Amino acid sequence: MDIFFSGSIRGGRDDVDLYAALIDCLETHGTVLTEHVGTENVEAVEQEQGLTDGDIHDQDVTWLEQADVVVAEVTTPSLGVGYELGRAVAWEKPVHCLYRPDSTHDLSAMIRGNDAVTITEYDDLEEAEAALEDFLERNR
Numbered sequence: 001m002d003i004f005f006s007g008s009i010r011g012g013r014d015d016v017d018l019y020a021a022l023i024d025c026l027e028t029h030g031t032v033l034t035e036h037v038g039t040e041n042v043e044a045v046e047q048e049q050g051l052t053d054g055d056i057h058d059q060d061v062t063w064l065e066q067a068d069v070v071v072a073e074v075t076t077p078s079l080g081v082g083y084e085l086g087r088a089v090a091w092e093k094p095v096h097c098l099y100r101p102d103s104t105h106d107l108s109a110m111i112r113g114n115d116a117v118t119i120t121e122y123d124d125l126e127e128a129e130a131a132l133e134d135f136l137e138r139n140r
């Protein structure tokens, strides 16, 4: 199963360690196409690789199209994550979002109000992992 994991990069990297833990969990169920989202110095690595913003966009959209399912951690608001979710919904991919309700950012109505997206509100990693396992089992 190919999994597209979506998480904030330029929107803010406060949750990067959490993204890495979620990616580790997802990798026990399939191939995560976007492992780089959980890498601390992702933008420096992309720069070293000579990737332009155009390359990053095109590569991510290719992975998104290839993915069987999409998982996003949406607590830190991100334009890129919102864009990826919109395209995933338009392609009718199964989409699951994880959100921590103790956040200072309220979740966008464009995500919470979207019937095509399932959302788990969670407080700790264990709860998030259980929700992901359930989502992946239902969409295998």
Ligand SMILES: O=c1[nH]c(=O)n([C@H]2C[C@H](O)[C@@H](COP(=O)(O)O)O2)cc1CO
Pocket: 005, 006, 007, 008, 009, 010, 011, 012, 034, 037, 042, 043, 046, 056, 060, 078, 079, 080, 081, 084
């Ligand atoms: O350098 C990048 N590499 C990359 O893969 N992305 C993709 C993957 C993430 O799920 C999403 C993050 O968007 P943003 O940077 O607007 O927070 O966009 C985004 C950037 C920077 O915008």
